[in-house]
Amino acid sequence: MFTESKFTLIVGAGPTGLTLARVLQRHGVPFRIVEQSPVPPEGSRGKGIQPRTQEVLDDLGLLPAFLETGGDYPELLIHLPDGGTMTQRMDEQHDPTPAVPYPNMLMQPQWRTAELLASGVPVEYGVGVTSLSQESVTLSTGETVTPRYVVGCDGGRSTVRKALDVPFEGESxxxxxxxxxxxxxxxxxxxxxxxxxxxxxxxxxxxxxxxxxxxxxxxxxxxxxxxxxxxxxxxxxxxxxxxxxxxxxxNIRMVSRYRVGNVFLAGDAAHVHSPAGGQGLNTGIQDAYNLGWKLAYEELLDTYEAERLPVAADVLGISTRLHRQASVRRDDPALRQLGVNYRGGPLSAERRESPGSVQAGDRAPGPILDLLRGPHWTLLAFHWPGDLPAATPDRHVHRITDPAVAAVYDVAEPTLFLVRPDNYIGCAASTLDDITDYFVKVK
The missing domain is CATH 3.30.70 (Alpha-Beta Plaits)
Structure with missing residues (x-):
């Protein structure tokens, strides 16, 4: 666990940096967040909140405010040259299911997304970074600080990325x-x-x-x-x-490295997308959601790049392909980001001989998001006949007996899922020893 008294410096108070700040708050990790602009960001900018991001906001306790102030994407009304009109949807409306409680993209102007994320976050506005090394950071106020970690969330023209001399590869x-x-x-x-x-x-x-x-x-x-x-x-x-x-x-670009020493990149500082498909803001929020809890478990920090870089590359490919299409439809299921997974990654351990459709590395689907909400690990025990470890503040334990939930998780035999703090399945097993061994290794 995090024991160092030094803080994490977050550079940039857009949605990525603010999400990271909120995750660090819940884990008790000290931080400062600075924003070069003297005022909060303005403008609608990226306005689509994808279903997976809504699940992230649910976990952070923010989704009710987003649902109250946001709205569904309206039907397109296309005005034709002859004076007529025709209607079309970018994507059909989907009904909620037990596995996917928030199936539709939510529209929310980016200034309000930032406003909701910033509530309770002590942003230092009008403060930028003028120089950076692995040992110290000089701020535009003249102050020199020595953070434990620095996270560049400062956009496509990232000062942090340029200071690291990390190439921004792609095309303009x-x-x-x-x-x-x-x-x-x-x-x-x-x-x-x-x-x-x-x-x-x-x-x-x-x-x-x-x-x-x-x-x-x-x-x-x-x-x-x-x-x-x-x-x-x-x-x-x-x-x-x-x-x-x-x-x-x-401008369609991304980095080949998410970490250089004690400095990390996230959001547009690591990847910039076409606006087609509403992927950029969402990918940035999920970068922060992945990195934040790992800053509380420092030995896991190398897994941030291993997990998020391939995701960004895939998402960049999707948004680039849509950028090249003339059609205004955006009904590719991949855009909802519910299928993003870390299967085969360094923190994904599938220990069952015959796994079902939900496996280690996948997002933990509904309908039990309320059991997962919070900074803790969660052990889900399906059809489990024996004893289970006692619950602790950082590991909650639940026996799941509802057959409808078991159906969503595609299990019929005694099965254990250990869910990470970011609500991805870390380990799926048929024995408690496998869960115990995994938990010891990652803790």
């Missing part, structure tokens, strides 16, 4: 650009995501997506000689306010 496509802005457009229905296709009927000319809990639309458009106001006026509407604005340039 400077001619592929997209204007994104937060605008007010009175009189436009907020029941749909409005799309005006380009002249080829495949590209995007203009999109206006209503952001839940606001009177604002997120505008997306191909760059042109027209201003934002002129572009909106060209479809018969009027903009009364233009807020946050950004020019997105297609």
């Amino acid at each position: 496509f400077p001619t592929e650009q997209l204007i994104i802005a937060d605008v007010r457009v009175p009189g436009l229905s907020r029941d749909n995501w409005h799309i005006w296709p380009g002249a080829d009927q495949r590209s995007l000319r203009l999109g206006l997506c209503p952001l839940p809990g606001t009177d604002v639309f997120q505008l997306t458009a191909s760059p042109s000689s027209q201003s934002i106001g002129e572009l909106v006026e060209s479809v018969g509407l009027t903009v009364t306010d233009i807020g946050w604005t950004s020019l997105y340039r297609a």
Whole structure:
């Protein structure tokens, strides 16, 4: 367990850095979190919260607030050149199941995602990093600090990554650009995501997506000689306010290393994606969720890169493929990130001779997320006839007798699942000795 009095320095207070801070809080790991911007981030930016990320937020006790203020993705209303319209969904709505309690993507502007994550987190705004080594970090205030670990969560232009001289490999496509802005457009229905296709009927000319809990639309458009106001006026509407604005340039890159000594990279500092499919923000949050508990079990820190780098590579491939497609549908099940797993990884021990469909390395599915919520390990005992170890504050023990839950976990014989603090199955076994041996090794 973590015994060092020195703190972890989190650089960057976007969703990745804030998630990491909250995980460290729950594990009692001291930290500081600094953010170069003098104020919290603004703008809708990445607005999709994927089903797996909702499970993370559930574990952190934040999901009710996200559900209360967010909303479902609306149906697309496509405005055709002849004045007609047609409707289309990016993905069909899915009904909750015992295995997947949150099956649909949740829309939430990124400024509010950061706001909800930041509640109770002591962010030091207006503080950046000017230099970094394995021994110390100099802050823009002139202060020099000696953290135990540093985590760069400071975005695609990461100061931390550049200081480490870690290559950011991939491609940039400077001619592929997209204007994104937060605008007010009175009189436009907020029941749909409005799309005006380009002249080829495949590209995007203009999109206006209503952001839940606001009177604002997120505008997306191909760059042109027209201003934002002129572009909106060209479809018969009027903009009364233009807020946050950004020019997105297609930049698809990732690092080959997530750790250099005592310094780690997470989120956009480690991988940048096309916005297609809503993967970037979600992958960053899950980087932090994976790393956070391991900073409380320092001997496990090498497994962060081993587990998360392959995931980022896979997700980057998905988002890049979608970036190349003209279709606006986004119904690939992989986008929900429920199938992300660490099978075969350094912390995954499948000890059964005949494992079922749920195996070591997989996310622990519902319907018992309430038993998993918190910073502890959880031992789930299905059909177990014998004694079990006593529960402790850092390892909870539950006998599962509900056949519906056993069906979700695909077990019919006496089976033990040891679930990690990040709610992935660490060990699946048929004997208690296998569980005990695993727990001793990782602890």
